[in-house]
Amino acid sequence: xxxxxxxxxxxxxxxxxxxxxxxxxxxxxxxxxxxxxxxxxxxxxxxxxxxxxxxxxxxxxxxxxxxxxxxxxxxxxxxxxxxxxxxxxxxxxxxxxxxxxxxxxxxxx
Amino acid sequence: xxxxxxxxxxxxxxxxxxxxxxxxxxxxxxxxxxxxxxxxxxxxxxxxxxxxxxxxxxxxxxxxxxxxxxxxxxxxxxxxxxxxxxxxxxxxxxxxxxxxxxxxxxxxxxxxxxxxxxxxxxxxxxxxxxxxxxxxxxxxxxxxxxxxxxxxxxxxxxxxxxxxxxxxxxxxxxxxxxxxxxxxxxxxxxxxxxxxxxxxxxxxxxxxxxxxxxxxxxxxxxxxxxxxxxxxxxxxxxxxxxxxxxxxxxxxxxxxxxxxxxxxxxxxxxxxxxxxxxxxxxxxxxxxxxxxxxxxxxxxxxxxxxxxxxxxxxxxxxxxxxxxxxxxxxxxxxxxxxxxxxxxxxxxxxxxxxxxxxxxxxxxxxxxxxxx
Numbered sequence: 001x002x003x004x005x006x007x008x009x010x011x012x013x014x015x016x017x018x019x020x021x022x023x024x025x026x027x028x029x030x031x032x033x034x035x036x037x038x039x040x041x042x043x044x045x046x047x048x049x050x051x052x053x054x055x056x057x058x059x060x061x062x063x064x065x066x067x068x069x070x071x072x073x074x075x076x077x078x079x080x081x082x083x084x085x086x087x088x089x090x091x092x093x094x095x096x097x098x099x100x101x102x103x104x105x106x107x108x109x
Numbered sequence: 110x111x112x113x114x115x116x117x118x119x120x121x122x123x124x125x126x127x128x129x130x131x132x133x134x135x136x137x138x139x140x141x142x143x144x145x146x147x148x149x150x151x152x153x154x155x156x157x158x159x160x161x162x163x164x165x166x167x168x169x170x171x172x173x174x175x176x177x178x179x180x181x182x183x184x185x186x187x188x189x190x191x192x193x194x195x196x197x198x199x200x201x202x203x204x205x206x207x208x209x210x211x212x213x214x215x216x217x218x219x220x221x222x223x224x225x226x227x228x229x230x231x232x233x234x235x236x237x238x239x240x241x242x243x244x245x246x247x248x249x250x251x252x253x254x255x256x257x258x259x260x261x262x263x264x265x266x267x268x269x270x271x272x273x274x275x276x277x278x279x280x281x282x283x284x285x286x287x288x289x290x291x292x293x294x295x296x297x298x299x300x301x302x303x304x305x306x307x308x309x310x311x312x313x314x315x316x317x318x319x320x321x322x323x324x325x326x327x328x329x330x331x332x333x334x335x336x337x338x339x340x341x342x343x344x345x346x347x348x349x350x351x352x353x354x355x356x357x358x359x360x361x362x363x364x365x366x367x368x369x370x371x372x373x374x375x376x377x378x379x380x381x382x383x384x385x386x387x388x389x390x391x392x393x394x395x396x397x398x399x400x401x402x403x404x405x406x407x408x409x410x411x412x413x414x415x416x417x418x419x420x421x422x423x424x425x426x427x428x429x430x431x432x433x434x435x436x437x438x439x440x441x442x443x444x445x446x447x448x449x450x451x452x453x454x455x456x457x458x459x460x461x462x463x464x465x466x467x468x469x470x471x472x473x474x475x476x477x478x479x480x481x
Contacts, residue, residue, distance in 0.1 A: 001146065002300060005277040040271045041264070042279075045147045049154060049260035052364065057340065059412060083146060086414070089386060093340055093409035100399050100406075102392035 001081070005040055009075055012038035022070070023063040025056020033067060037074040044068060044085045057093060060085060114140040114276070116462050117296050117305030119283050119319060120312035123153035123259065123448055124440050126266035127455020128309055128462070130188075133273035137463060140303055141275060142296060144282040144315060149263035151313040152447060155334060155384070155416025157358050157370040158259050159349050160449040163199050163226045163251035164215055166425045168473040169450060170222050175469050176453035177253055184257075184452060190265040192257050193363040199254030199349040200234055202401060204244045208353035212249045219251075226251040238346045240404050256349045256360045259448050266455070283312070285322035286437070293323060293436035307462040309438040314419040316441035323434050328422035328479060329442045333379035333415055334370065335390040340409045341365030356397035367408065369394055376418075384415035418445035422479070428454055429475040430461055438462050439476055 018031025028051050041050045044067060053067055054060025060067075064084065072079040116132055118125045121143035132139045143150070160181055162173040177196070185191050203209045212228060219226045227250055234248040235241050271277060286308060287295040296303040310316045314331050341364050351358040359369035371394035373387060391413050399406055421427065421442030431437045438461045440454060447454065453469070460467045 002278060002280040003146070005148075005271060005279065039268050040148075040277075043147050045150070046264065049149070050264050055338075055412075057411060088412035088414055089391075090410060090412070093411050095406065096339070096395040096399060096408050096410060097406035099392045099395035099410055102389075 003042060005042065009038065022066050023051075023053040023056065025058050025062075026052040026054075028053045030070060033070050034074055037071060042071070042075060044071065044082055047071070048085055054085060059088060112140070112301060112303045114138045114303070114305050116140075116307045116309060117142065117303050118309045118311060119296060120151075120310070120316070121148045121267065121277055121279065122151050122311060122313060123149065123263045123266070123451035124311040124443070124455050124458060125309070126263055126270055127452050128311065128440070128458040129270040129275040129277075130266045130273070131456045131459035132462065133270045133275040135459075135463065139270070139275040140305065141270075141277045142281040142283055142298065142303065143277065143279045144312065146280050148267045148277065148279065149260065152334070152416050152418060152443065152445075153263040153451070154260050155336070155414065156259050156445070156448045157336065158256045158360060158362075158368060158448065159199070159254075159351075159358070159446070160194065160196075160257050161199050161251070161254045161349060161446070162224050163219055163249060163254055164201060164351065165219070165446065167218060167222050169425045170219065170224065171469050172450045172453045172457065172471065174224065176450055177255075180452045180456070181255075181257070184262070184265070188265040188269045190261065190268065192262040192265050194255065194257040195347045195360075196253060196255035197347040198237065198250060198252040199351065200238060201249040201351040201353060202234065202241070202245050203247050203353040204401075205246065209247050211353045212247065216249045224251065225253060238348055240345060240402055242401055242403050244400060254349055258362060262448070262451070266452070283319055286310075286319060288323060288434065291435065293434050307436055307438060309440060309458055309462055311440040311458065313441060314417050316419070316439070320439065323437065325431055325434060325437070325439070325476070326479070327427050327439065327442050327476065329419045330377065331379075331381070332376045332418040332420045332445065333384060333387075334376070334418050334445060335373065335386055335413065335415045336368060336370050337391050337394055337410050337413045339367040339369075340411050342408065352397075352401070357394050357401075366411070367405070369398055384417050386413040386415045420444045426454070426474055427476050428457055428461070428471050429477075431476050
């Protein structure tokens with residue numbers, strides 16, 4: 001989708017619920033996310049990279065929907081227009097010593 | 110809206126965003142076109158974050174040295190955003206006699222270029238980074254090297270350039286460059302035509318097909334780059350790490366997580382399309398990392414990701430105007446070590462586009478080297 005990043009979305013205005021925690025793993029508030037959008041971060045992926053939203057232990061399984069709604073509300077778009085960020089392996093955190101045991105092939109059989 | 114600018118940049122990665130910043134700072138009108146939906150979607154957000162001089166080819170070393178001396182230390186103030194730059198040195202580790210020979214070769218070549226890098230013993234390496242195991246027999250040590258956060262650096266250049274009036278448009282996939290009266294002038298996308306007095310191509314691997322539309326070819330091939338990210342822990346060490354065996358590289362971030370690059374040996378043979386992490390890479394990297402750092406065995410891997418390297422035939426970038434196509438500036442083929450030089454490279458690209466003398470001599474990185 002073509003998106004001009006110079007489009008005027010109005011100024012960031014503080015809101016009463018700006019202190020609300022949205023990403024619990026990385027402790028990012030609604031106000032920080034809203035400010036990031038006004039700094040030009042228009043996509044879930046950019047906001048992740050900018051604020052670490054959804055990059056903590058749960059990998060965004062809790063906050064993604066909330067962040068999408070905030071983006072839609074600030075940009076005046078629909079949450080359905082916001083693409084999901086890429087899901088990354090592993091699904092749950094795994095110790096390096098466990099990963100290192102996978103020596104491949106049939107050696108251990 | 111007006112689709113004309115003094116300079117049109119194709120690619121909103123670290124190079125494109127940095128060039129846009131330096132141009133906008135001089136009040137030069139810029140439009141930046143990004144094919145994907147996200148700023149910094151290619152190698153700019155998918156690299157190990159090294160800000161190194163050691164281990165570099167002498168042709169690009171002067172750019173790395175300039176950036177570390179004049180740009181990186183002030184970047185936080187200049188862009189108004191913390192890019193998590195650390196200058197705590199680079200250790201390249203060796204655990205065999207053959208490794209040490211490789212490191213000695215790299216070191217003497219860099220010293221000849223005036224870089225402060227030297228060989229140290231395993232004991233000295235452990236004094237610098239006490240978590241290293243006894244397998245480390247020696248290392249090369251460059252105290253002025255370091256690392257930064259590539260995601261934040263790219264977005265910081267974007268944010269500042271945008272504040273200064275550069276116009277960024279994402280989701281604009283460039284199909285061709287058109288010449289008018291022998292001069293590169295128009296950038297044609299699927300839906301629009303943009304026009305600039307100068308056109309900068311900084312689109313990573315995609316640069317090749319775009320340049321081909323004006324008969325210019327930079328010999329590059331895609332190479333997969335894979336990385337794992339761990340959970341956050343207390344600060345342990347902030348040196349940049351590499352090895353002579355190239356079995357891993359990486360660093361600890363401000364956040365506390367470790368970012369470790371992986372070498373699997375299959376990088377040039379990865380499946381085309383979206384870069385995807387392979388199933389074996391994290392295991393291979395963990396084996397490598399734990400042999401140097403057994404102390405990290407209980408550290409959890411939180412995620413893995415992959416990206417494409419635009420590997421140039423001679424493994425250094427093309428940063429150059431093109432004699433055959435006036436108006437065109439090429440900046441691609443950074444070959445997997447572009448991030449650390451991206452602020453300086455963007456500055457040099459802006460100078461090429463503005464037609465001023467370049468701050469660093471980049472004649473060895475010219476496109477003409479591939480002309481037969």
